[in-house]
Amino acid sequence: MDELFKFFSDSDDKKLYLSEHIPLEFVFWLDSYVDDEYMVIYTTDLDKCPVCGSKIWKNGLEPLLINKIREINRQKFVCSNSSCNFNYTTNLEKNIDKGCNYTINTREKGLDMGLISYMSYENMAEVYEIYTGINIPRTTVYYHQKELREEYLDKIEIKLDEAIKKLGIEPSGVYGYDEQIFWIEREIFLRMTILDSETKLILNEWVISGKDFNKNTIEAVS
Incomplete structure (x- = not known):
């Protein structure tokens, strides 16, 4: 665990540095055990500029409100070479989609x-x-x-x-059709399912708007 994160704290300042590979859910898990408030900073190992090979400097933090309830920060980096335009913000896209909270x-x-x-x-x-x-x-x-x-x-x-x-599991050769009707925002939808009658395995399933349902729909699903 020591290889994945380091915890720094003193009487006035508490910061938790996490590798970008650590799931964001880890923060919520830790919050349930830690009473004191602390800052979470996701970072990455970046010592040299991948473009020009110059030294990399830290360049502030970018805050992100995870699930709209927990703020974390992403470490930003910039190349020390003034003629190089390389900059990088710790990437968390394995855990959270770009532009999403x-x-x-x-x-x-x-x-x-x-x-x-x-x-x-x-x-x-x-x-x-x-x-x-x-x-x-x-x-x-x-x-x-x-x-x-x-x-x-x-x-x-x-x-x-x-x-x-x-x-x-092998298919039985005996198949059935099931249909479920439900509403989303007052619009009717149908969930149509082709399944193995013996094993109950779903072979094909399709959800469509009721407006698109016609006599050819079931044939298309099967």
């Missing part, structure tokens, strides 16, 4: 809930607040799901394929 894990929680059971976005927002303390608007939950759904489902599909191969 919510961590990737936080944004995917709504999608996780959707795998368990259908919930309204308002109920999802309430669950967020109960279990994480994050007061997130239901419209933001909807936006996150809309933006992340395809990539998230691709990751789930890969994990499922690996699990199916490991368990040696």
